Amino acid sequence: MKTNEEKVYSLLGLATRAGKIVSGDDSTLKDLKKAKVFLVLVADDASDNTKKLFKDKCSYRNIKLIYFSTKLQLGLAIGKAPRAVIGIKDNNFSNKIIEYLQ
Numbered sequence: 300m301k302t303n304e305e306k307v308y309s310l311l312g313l314a315t316r317a318g319k320i321v322s323g324d325d326s327t328l329k330d331l332k333k334a335k336v337f338l339v340l341v342a343d344d345a346s347d348n349t350k351k352l353f354k355d356k357c358s359y360r361n362i363k364l365i366y367f368s369t370k371l372q373l374g375l376a377i378g379k380a381p382r383a384v385i386g387i388k389d390n391n392f393s394n395k396i397i398e399y400l401q
Contacts, residue, residue, distance in 0.1 A: 303399040307367070310396055311376040311385065319389035322377055324349060327386040331356055336386035338363045338393035342370040345383035353384060363393070365400055 301309070314320045321330045330336050331353075341353050343366050350366070357364040367373075370381035377385065387393040 304368070306399050307396050308372070308376040310392055310399075311373070312378070314387060314389060314392045315377040317389070317392075319387065319392055320377060321386040321388060322373075322379060322382045322384065324352075324384050327384045328352075328356065330386050330388065331360065331362065334360060334362075335388050336362060337390050338365065338387040338396060340365055340367050340373065340385045340387070340396070342366075342368055342373050342383045344369050349383050363397060365397070367400060 321327050321336065327336065327339060331339065339353055339357055339362060341350055341364060353364060370383050373385055374381040387396065
């Protein structure tokens, strides 16, 4: 049986292949400002500045933010280099991830 954390990594992989995520600080911030993102995942080991920036931007726009995993794990889940921030651009994927992480 997969843990919820593993399920989230699988979902991130699926969302990536479906083109439903944006990753990295700049790209995620850009889509966040355009309200194209339903959920933002920030790595636990992201810098304090990054955490504060996304916490402020998300709360201002009423977008859910979850601190989850490490930059390395997030990067691996989407088949890229380590990522501190991932934005989920699909409501269904974001709801599923939120469900698993509660």
